[in-house]
Amino acid sequence: MTYETVRETDPAVADALTGERKRQNDTLAMIASENHVSEAVMEAQSSELTNNYAEGYPEGRYYGGCEYADDVESLAIERATELWGAEHVNVQPHSGSQANMAVFTAILEPGDTILSLDLTHGGHLSHGHPANAAGKLYDVEHYEVDEETxxxxxxxxxxxxxxxxxxxxxxxxxxxxxxxxxxxIQETADAVDAYHLADIAHITGLVAAGEHPSPVGIVDFVTGSTHKTIRSGRGGIIMCSEEHADDIDSAVFPGIQGGPLMHNVAGKAVGFGEALDPEFEAYAAQVVENGEALGEALKANGLTLVSGGTDTHLVLVDLRPSHPDTTGKDVEAALEETGIVLNANTVPGETRSAFNPSGVRAGTPALTTRGFEAKEMREVGDLIADVIDAPDDSTVIEHVSARVDELTDANPLYE
Ligand SMILES: Cc1ncc(COP(=O)(O)O)c(C=O)c1O
Structure with missing residues (x-):
């Protein structure tokens, strides 16, 4: 995308857009929830469907003029059904958090109880954190991971x-x-007569490609984001059995949303289509292989990984055993100077604040999209470890920056 038209009418926004494209091209995106979508997904997301009001669902809209919106949404649903195998799919949630809120709206009354993983142990804000609407509406209890393992x-x-x-x-x-x-977890849910919601936001793509076991057909509801390990642009998705279909659809609209973002639904349709190509399975397998390579390199450099490693696209480094005086924010800032972008993260048994925690999280989906394989990931692991060892050493920062430049040049992203 050249943004030539935006530049003619709004140079300030055009500068920000071209700046962001350059930033993505020139840096290593290792935020575990990020990825790079194709030009086709971006084109669909910037289509005229942004002008269309399509409240309702295909063949049952509240406004006229929805024939192409119907086509796009039906394609997104069909392709999602093929990817994940659920009986019913709703592709309208604006985000993963909205998808979760829609499920709560469908099945809970205010004051009901949610049991979810504690945020500092790896849970998500939308699972009932006090600052989130779910935390205000429902009673929330948290389980934890075993801090030893x-x-x-x-x-x-x-x-x-x-x-x-x-x-x-x-x-x-x-x-x-x-x-x-x-x-x-389903056995527990059955034993206490509770619904079970599996939020696969991070691993939607891994599940679609068979790189992680699927909860579809086991749990009552599955929610996800459509922009993390699957590259279909920002948004959310809900899957369930036919039994809950009407409740979910009416919880999304009119329950918590108005008109769907049909341009984003078009992006989902295109991205899901791409994920049905056998190449996507190879991509997802590489994401996991790269996760392992990254983890092994970090460990070989003396760093401690929560759970000792990874089976997925992400690793979580606990800095406390090896670098007790270095915080996640220190590492995040020093790495950003070199062009490696990841985020500070809490770790189980966190002893610092959520804002300046003791860990960093890194993911492989975006770098794998860029063409990185295990060899490059091992090198990136070494570079990250060098910066963690010497976040204030300008010679190290310069050396790592130069290597990041070479790696990004060798693996170009957006023209
Ligand atoms: C487990 C989980 N659920 C939900 C979300 C929210 O997704 P979104 O940012 O699309 O609202 C995230 C985001 O990272 C997540 O990790």
Missing amino acids: GRLDYAGLDDLAHSTDPDVIISGFSAYPRTVDWEA
Whole structure:
């Protein structure tokens, strides 16, 4: 995209847009929830569908002029159904958080109880944090990971479910590097007669490609983002059995949303189409292989990973054992100077604040899209470790920056 038309009418915004394209081209995006979509997805997202009001669902809209909106939404639904195999799919949530709120709206009454993973242990704000609407509307109980192993404590979750009698148990996480045992959590949900919502925001693409077991058909509701490990542009998705279809659809609209962002639904349709290509399976496998390579390199440099490694696209470094005086924010800032972009993150048993925590999270989806393989990921792991060892050393920062420039030049992104 050249933004020539925007430049003619609004140079200030054009500067920001071209600046962002250059930033993405010139840096290594390692925020685990980010990716780079194709030009085709971006074109669909900037289409005339942004002008269209399509309240309702295909063949049942509240306004006229929706024949092409119907085509696009039906294609997105068809392709999502093929990718994840759910009986019913709603592709209208504006984001993963909206998808979660729609499920809560469909199944909970104010004052009902949510049982979800604690934020500092890898959960998500939308799972009932006090600052989030869900935290204000519902009673919230949190389970944790085992601080020794960094792995989900399924027995502890089961005990807590029996003592708190939740209406819904949420599985699926923001900073959990390991495979989730959906069946084990479903057994608990069955035992306490609670719904089970699996929020696969981070791993939608891995699940679609068979790189992580699917919760579809096991749990009651599956939600996700459409822009993390699957490259279909910003948005959310909900999947469920036919039994809950009407409740979910009316919870999304008119429950919590008005007109769907049909241009984003078009992006989802295009991105889901791309994910149906066999090449996507190879991509997802590479994402996981790259996660392992990154983790191994970090460990070889003396860093401690929560849970000792990863089965997925992300690693979580606990800085406390190796670098007790360095915070996640120190590392995030020093790495950003070199062009490596990741985020500070809490770790299980966090002893600092959520704003300046003791860990950093790094992911491989975006670099894998750029063409990085295990060899490059191992080098990136070494570069990250060099900066963690010497965040204030300008010679190290310059050396790593120069290498980042070479790596980005060798793996170009957007023309
Ligand atoms: C587990 C989980 N759920 C929901 C979300 C929210 O997604 P969105 O930013 O699309 O609202 C995230 C975002 O990272 C997430 O990690």
